[in-house]
Amino acid sequence: MASIDRADPVILGHLLAEHRELFNLLQNVRSTLAEPGEPTAERQQAVTASIEFLRNHLHDHFEQEEGEGFLEEAVTRVPRLSSSAVSIIGEHQTLLAQLDRIIPMLKPKPTGADEDPTPAASWLQIDREFEAFAEHMQAHERRELILVQEGYNEDLGLVE
Ligand SMILES: [Fe+2]
Ligand SMILES: [Fe+2]
Numbered sequence: 145m146a147s148i149d150r151a152d153p154v155i156l157g158h159l160l161a162e163h164r165e166l167f168n169l170l171q172n173v174r175s176t177l178a179e180p181g182e183p184t185a186e187r188q189q190a191v192t193a194s195i196e197f198l199r200n201h202l203h204d205h206f207e208q209e210e211g212e213g214f215l216e217e218a219v220t221r222v223p224r225l226s227s228s229a230v231s232i233i234g235e236h237q238t239l240l241a242q243l244d245r246i247i248p249m250l251k252p253k254p255t256g257a258d259e260d261p262t263p264a265a266s267w268l269q270i271d272r273e274f275e276a277f278a279e280h281m282q283a284h285e286r287r288e289l290i291l292v293q294e295g296y297n298e299d300l301g302l303v304e
Contacts, residue, residue, distance in 0.1 A: 155212075155214050155292070155296070156289075156292060156293070156296065159209075159214070159288070159289065159292060160289070162205055162208075163285045163289070165201070166198070166201065166202065166205060166281070166285070167282075169194070169197060169198040169201055170198065170278050170281065170282075172194050172197075172198075173191065173194045173195055173198055173274060174274070174278070176190050176191045176194050177191055177267075177270070177271050177274060183267045185252070188250050188252075191250055191270070192247060192250045192251075195243060195246060195247055195250070195274070196247065198243070199240065199243045199244070199247070202239065202240065202243070202281075203240060206236040206239075206240070209233075209236075209288075210233060210236070214292060214295075215229045215232065215233060215288070215291065215292070215295075216229070217295065217296075218291055218292050218294070218295020218296060219295065221295050221296065221297075222294060222295050222297075225291055225294060225295055228287070228291055229291060232284065232287055232288050232291060235280075235284050238280075239277070239280060239281055239284060242273075242276070242277040242280065243277060245273065246270060246273050246274055246277065249265035249269065249270050249273065250265075250270060
């Protein structure tokens with residue numbers, strides 16, 4: 145665990161930069177999903193690739209958050225944040241699992257035919273599932289920033 149003896153804007157800045165990067169990856173998936181026209185095999189591959197990229201990045205981001213210990217540090221400073229921190233860390237696995245449910249939906253239906261580009265789930269269903277994930281993830285990041293901000297007593301002007 146990192147040793148942090150004072151409010152450290154570097155940690156908060158790092159967290160914000162990481163969240164911005166994740167938001168860009170999220171937008172990348174959204175724009176690939178929103179392209180007009182039929183969901184061709186190429187588009188399915190493009191969406192799959194953008195979701196897998198996001199998934200890998202998210203996995204590393206969560207590992208970093210858990211390893212760096214700034215959530216624990218926030219709790220050490222402000223113990224009443226403890227249950228909130230446990231719940232936030234618990235969401236990491238749930239968020240990854242949500243993406244892991246979406247990726248197989250993009251695989252072609254097993255029909256036995258050579259080239260059936262129809263995905264296993266409808267495009268609309270994939271879109272809805274991804275939006276549910278995106279909302280969950282953004283709510284997660286927001287809760288996390290609020291917690292860190294409270295723990296480090298540092299007003300970044302992100303919370304009304
Ligand atoms: Fe997180
Ligand atoms: Fe985060």
